[in-house]
Amino acid sequence: MNPVVTVPFLPWNRPSLGQEEEAEVLDTLRSGWLTHGPKATRFEEAVRDALGVDDAFAVSSCTAALHLAFLAAGIRPGDEVITPSLTFCAAPNAVVQSGGTPVFAEVDPDTYNLDPAAAEAAIGHRTRAIVVMHYAGQPCDLAAFRKLADDHGLLLIEDAAHALHAWRDGTRAGSIGDLAVFSFYANKAMTTGEGGMIAGRADLVQAARLLGRHGIDSSVWQRHGKQRTADYEVTVPGLKYTMPDITAAVGVQQWRKLPDFTARRAQIAAAYDRSLAGLPGLRLPTVLDGVRHGRFLYPVLIDPVRGRSRDTVADVLREVHRIGTSVHFQPVHRLAAYRHTGCHLPVTDRIAARQLSLPCYPAMTATDVQRVIDALHTIWS
Ligand SMILES: Cc1ncc(COP(=O)(O)O)c(C=O)c1O
Incomplete structure (x- = not known):
């Protein structure tokens, strides 16, 4: 009897993971420290230094990073945020979850990135921020959007979920916005399974970090072995969006690759x-x-x-x-x-x-x- 020959399915995407990730995760599992700690800090420092920005905070997803970005930016009811519609729903959803209103603007017919002229036309007296998304990994017109945001006193937020390793005219995607967010979801250019990063201006990342760990004024890793674990203050009502070290262990090796x-x-x-x-x-x-x-x-x-x-x-x-x-x-x-x-x-x-x-x-x-x-x-x- 002839065996039935079937061609294996070629998926649209598959992650590349190797022994380096396995060893790093094993090291974390054996270390006794599983949540946001030394591995997450290593990952944050690597991203921060590569981008040349003030600070970076490793979080549970890019969606979490977007939510923190809009909260840190102080988006509140009545505020408008300009965004492309040709994007994933995460950014508009996070604007709404922060109390703001997304305003959809048109994209460029060649690059499918937000068109600076269309974004400018959408600016009104309620506009507080522009979210650009670097479609497919091609950075948008970074210089034009930086100038547009500066001219109108708006925050520029880069959704760099697609552009973890991309440049335009020598400027790296994710390095020019007041804040930039990255995705390490399973199908992204590198992955941690689920995961994200928020990077950019010191004051805004600091605010995001505070909001992303319940509003607690110190991290559990900072308190570990140094002060009573319950000895903390909640300075703002926050959320829990931190990236655990098991995840960050995969991230540090994927970032290297x-x-x-x-x-x-x-x-x-x-x-x-x-x-x-x-x-x-x-x-x-x-x-x-x-x-x-x-x-x-x-x-x-x-x-x-x-x-x-x-x-x-x-x-x-x-x-x-x-x-x-x-x-x-x-x-x-x-x-x-x-x-x-x-x-x-x-x-x-x-x-x-x-x-x-x-x-x-x-x-x-x-x-x-x-x-x-x-x-x-x-x-x-
Ligand atoms: C452009 C864009 N932004 C944000 C996200 C959300 O990423 P995450 O799944 O890490 O929350 C995605 C996910 O596919 C995306 O494509």
Whole structure:
């Protein structure tokens, strides 16, 4: 009897974890200190120094970092925060959870990043902050947004969930905002399973740190062995968002590997650029001059022609070729919780209806990459 040959499913994303992460976690487990402590501090210092910012605080997710960012920024009812709609719901949700109102602005048709002119047009007397999101790992116009925020006395918050290792004109994404937030969620450019970081101005990160550990004026690691454990003050009513050391142990090793991960992602993106160029109705990502792209995503746009739409391509890739893809994003203004805003964002809608993210991650082999290329050529033939 012939064995049934099945092609293994190639997921849209898979993390790259090795013996270094295993050893670091084991070290933490054996140390007796599992929660936010020395490993989290090491991770924070590594991120802070790489970005060249004042301070960094390791938290349980990027969503937690966003919530802390808006609370630390003092966003309150009546305040407006400008954000793209072509993003994950985390930033708009966190604005609402802080009492503020997200105001959705249009993105650039080539980079899918927030358009500085559209953001400027959205500024009103209630605007307090602008959240930019570096789509796919390509930094937005950092200089333009810094100037816009300064000219209007607004806070600039970088949602750098996609841009852990990316530059524009020599400036690293996450280093220019008053605050920047990062995600180490399972599918990100590096991962801790769940996790995030908030980095930036000393006063704001300090406020976020206080709010993220119940409003307690010292950390449990700082008190450990030095003072009575219950000897603390709560100076503001806070939340619990700290990253545990078991998680940070994975983070310190993944952060070390991040440059290599990005280099491998760039190789895969270059292979797609070479091999997929010229397929009619398939638009490949635009990378601007002066950008060192983080390549978290390889986002293509698929024009709907003769029954071949983004969704049918994704279905055929999954069901026939056993290749996973993803969509970034359902525009937030189209989601039930935000439909009442009634925004008119035609560029966002056009991109969102066509966008598909192809697999692009360091755990892919050359054969995996060729499989994706061949599958797309077959679909287009
Ligand atoms: C742009 C963006 N911001 C924020 C988040 C939230 O990250 P986390 O899952 O770490 O809370 C995500 C997650 O996918 C994201 O894509």
